[in-house]
Amino acid sequence: MLTEVHVPDDMATVLSLMASGATVVAGGTSMMPWLNDHASPPTELVSLRRAGLGTVRVSGTTARLGAAATLAQVERDPALGFLDPVVRSIASVPVRTLATVGGNLFARRPHGDLAVALIALGARVAVAEPAGTRELPVAEFVAAEAPAGLVTDVAFELPAPGAFRYLKAARRRFNSASLVTVAAGVTETAGVVTRIVVALGGVGPRAQRARAVEAALLGEPLNAETVAAAAAAGLGEIAPADDAYASAWYRTRVFPVHLRRALLGH
Numbered sequence: 001m002l003t004e005v006h007v008p009d010d011m012a013t014v015l016s017l018m019a020s021g022a023t024v025v026a027g028g029t030s031m032m033p034w035l036n037d038h039a040s041p042p043t044e045l046v047s048l049r050r051a052g053l054g055t056v057r058v059s060g061t062t063a064r065l066g067a068a069a070t071l072a073q074v075e076r077d078p079a080l081g082f083l084d085p086v087v088r089s090i091a092s093v094p095v096r097t098l099a100t101v102g103g104n105l106f107a108r109r110p111h112g113d114l115a116v117a118l119i120a121l122g123a124r125v126a127v128a129e130p131a132g133t134r135e136l137p138v139a140e141f142v143a144a145e146a147p148a149g150l151v152t153d154v155a156f157e158l159p160a161p162g163a164f165r166y167l168k169a170a171r172r173r174f175n176s177a178s179l180v181t182v183a184a185g186v187t188e189t190a191g192v193v194t195r196i197v198v199a200l201g202g203v204g205p206r207a208q209r210a211r212a213v214e215a216a217l218l219g220e221p222l223n224a225e226t227v228a229a230a231a232a233a234g235l236g237e238i239a240p241a242d243d244a245y246a247s248a249w250y251r252t253r254v255f256p257v258h259l260r261r262a263l264l265g266h
């Protein structure tokens with residue numbers, strides 16, 4: 001049973017409460033249903049609300065999103081307009097006013113759409129632990145079975161115009177979980193792909209980087225043929241599951257279609 005919710009004013013206190021067994025709560029959009037549904041929920045929570053992790057800052061070409069910044073804050077920042085399709089594809093306005101950037105890195109299938117976008121942007125996450133802060137790619141952090149530590153912020157370089165692609169296929173246009181989410185950062189030079197990062201959601205236990213898809217496209221022109229070949233390569237690295245939104249079979253069938261739409265726009 002939940003016995004205490006701490007709301008400290010600084011990060012050091014958050015870390016010491018975590019070290020003594022408290023569980024972090026940010027927006028609570030995943031945590032609160034979990035508290036209600038599980039037989040042995042955490043007994044102590046530590047809230048990030050006042051811990052000073054809620055800033056969104058764009059300075060020059062670098063964006064830094066505090067872990068406790070809400071999705072609504074990201075949506076409001078004019079310098080991050082390219083992320084509007086990502087943020088608006090997540091849940092609903094009320095959920096986005098609570099759900100945080102850091103919390104989305106812990107989301108499991110079929111959620112984690114912001115994490116998918118951050119992986120494609122090559123974002124790095126700062127994680128504080130009692131021993132100090134480490135920084136690692138979001139892709140690596142999210143890939144862990146149970147990521148540890150306090151996420152303090154996420155940073156990335158703003159993409160060149162047109163370089164960032166995003167598509168979330170869902171049953172409804174708004175407020176619906178992912179069937180397949182694709183985000184990509186693509187650079188083409190002289191008609192061929194010279195740099196590509198592809199990230200996927202909805203087709204595995206968590207947001208993931210699609211290295212086989214990337215390898216198939218690097219050095220190639222982007223067209224229906226090369227993207228179909230990349231999708232075929234990508235089938236080996238996805239692990240869709242059945243849920244209330246779609247079957248694993250369906251997700252597998254439509255993955256190549258949505259990869260093509262994300263990368264080619266048709």
Ligand SMILES: Cc1cc2nc3c(=O)[nH]c(=O)nc-3n(C[C@H](O)[C@H](O)[C@H](O)COP(=O)(O)OP(=O)(O)OC[C@H]3O[C@@H](n4cnc5c(N)ncnc54)[C@H](O)[C@@H]3O)c2cc1C
Nearest residue numbers: 026027028029030031091100102103104106111112113151
């Ligand atoms: C109705 C509904 C619809 C949704 N639809 C979507 C959707 O379409 N797409 C999508 O991507 N997501 C969706 N979600 C999930 C939601 O976006 C994520 O749950 C949200 O980003 C989590 O953020 P939070 O701040 O609420 O996390 P919380 O619920 O507070 O925490 C979630 C987990 O993350 C941990 N955590 C949170 N912040 C930190 C931190 N800084 N450091 C360490 N650990 C931390 C917590 O301990 C907890 O384990 C939906 C949720 C709901 C309720």
